[in-house]
Amino acid sequence: MSQDLPVTSYAILGLLTFGDELTGYEIKQRAxxxxxxxxxxxAMSQIYTELRRLADHGLVRADARADGEREVTSYAITDAGQHALRxxxxxxxxxxxxxxxxxLLRLLVGHASEPARTREMLHDYLAELDRARADLGDVRAALRGADSPGEPFRFPALVADWGLxxxxxxxxxxxxxxxxxDDSEGEATP
Amino acid sequence: MSQDLPVTSYAILGLLTFGDELTGYEIKQRAxxxxxxxxxxxAMSQIYTELRRLADHGLVRADARADGEREVTSYAITDAGQHALRxxxxxxxxxxxxxxxxxLLRLLVGHASEPARTREMLHDYLAELDRARADLGDVRAALRGADSPGEPFRFPALVADWGLxxxxxxxxxxxxxxxxxDDSEGEATP
DNA sequence: GAAGACATGTAATGTGTTACATGATTCG
DNA sequence: CGAATCATGTAACACATTACATGTCTTC
Structure with missing residues (x-):
């Protein structure tokens, strides 16, 4: 009955279990x-492709409504979708x-690179990690107030903490x- | 000059920087x-595809030799390959x-699953982690003796430690x- | 002599990206 | 009124996997 869908399909389906209807655009933002x-x-195009597939399988319901001149389509998970996800x-x-x-891949072949370049790469990574941590920290902060057991963002908060x-x-x-x-190469630098 | 190759190409190229010539089959084992x-x-087929591409670009040298009845092809990185990698x-x-x-993806939508199933999944993950850690631990142990600064497996040892x-x-x-x-759902279980 | 490892490849297929295309709405 | 955001899609393509096909060599 339930043909196997790619995991990304279920991921999108999962995003629709938090209550509201979302447009493809909004799903992208949540993702x-x-x-x-x-x-x-x-990618956006991938999301629209997946939504089409999910709709074809009856796992989401497409709700087209007029917003001024343009047609905007929101998607909601169906009972069949809830069931498929479960x-x-x-x-x-x-x-x-x-x-x-x-x-890590580049560090693995670190002998094929200048030590200074390797160190630079690691410092760059530290900076990017910092940014990522700040971004996820913002998300985590936004979940406060609804992150206790039984509340809607309990599980998102759990994974955000894990991620942090x-x-x-x-x-x-x-x-x-x-x-x-530094222990080894650092000896050259006084 | 150096057209962009997929990262996996460079990864394979990197595996060939540890000295010896390898067959596609051996590269798979190392990977x-x-x-x-x-x-x-x-996948094996992917490795052969990449090796063909790398050879076309002159980054590896294919060394076909007869091994009894069959032809076995070993690959070695060329100077151009070393240069491209650097x-x-x-x-x-x-x-x-x-x-x-x-x-984590499944934990994120944990509200769409039985608590017992979520716990089971986490326990399964612990078991798999244990196996992975043991496997990587074996690799790490095999590097001992050549893992000091200046020695061939210095960097592989560094990333293995990171991985552990x-x-x-x-x-x-x-x-x-x-x-x-357990804090929340566990209250039901005495 | 059978099983399993060694060894190499082709074909079909699928997931996902980037580039391209279009247009409405909102905000400064 | 121009820029940014909102919104939706098509087309071309790349990366990678699985299935299929073939055969040798080694070991029990």
């Missing part, structure tokens, strides 16, 4: 502030995370790597 | 124990890691999430 950190933020969560194993970590801890850990690991590099 | 943790382990590392920004974390710390952090975060879930 940019939440999904981005744990999955991907699909089934997917209950019956398919989550699977192990896939990490595409360009910093993850960024903190990455920062530590980066500093450790830098320290380790 | 399975190293790249897997920080990037991806490409240029890539020096001139293109690494970019921020992309995390495809199905456990990352797994440890994930384990902590998982346990924290479980504890948080």
């Amino acid at each position: 940019d502030i939440t999904l981005r950190f744990y999955w991907v933020s699909p 089934t997917w969560m209950a019956e398919t194993p989550a699977g192990f995370p896939v990490l595409k970590h360009p910093v 801890d993850y960024f903190a850990a990455e920062e530590r690991h980066t500093r450790q790597a830098l320290a380790s590099l | 399975d124990i190293t790249l897997r943790f920080y990037w991806v382990s490409p 240029t890539w590392m020096a001139e293109t920004p690494a970019g921020f890691p992309v995390l495809k974390h199905p456990v 710390d990352y797994f440890a952090a994930e384990e902590r975060h998982t346990r924290q999430a479980l504890a948080s879930l």
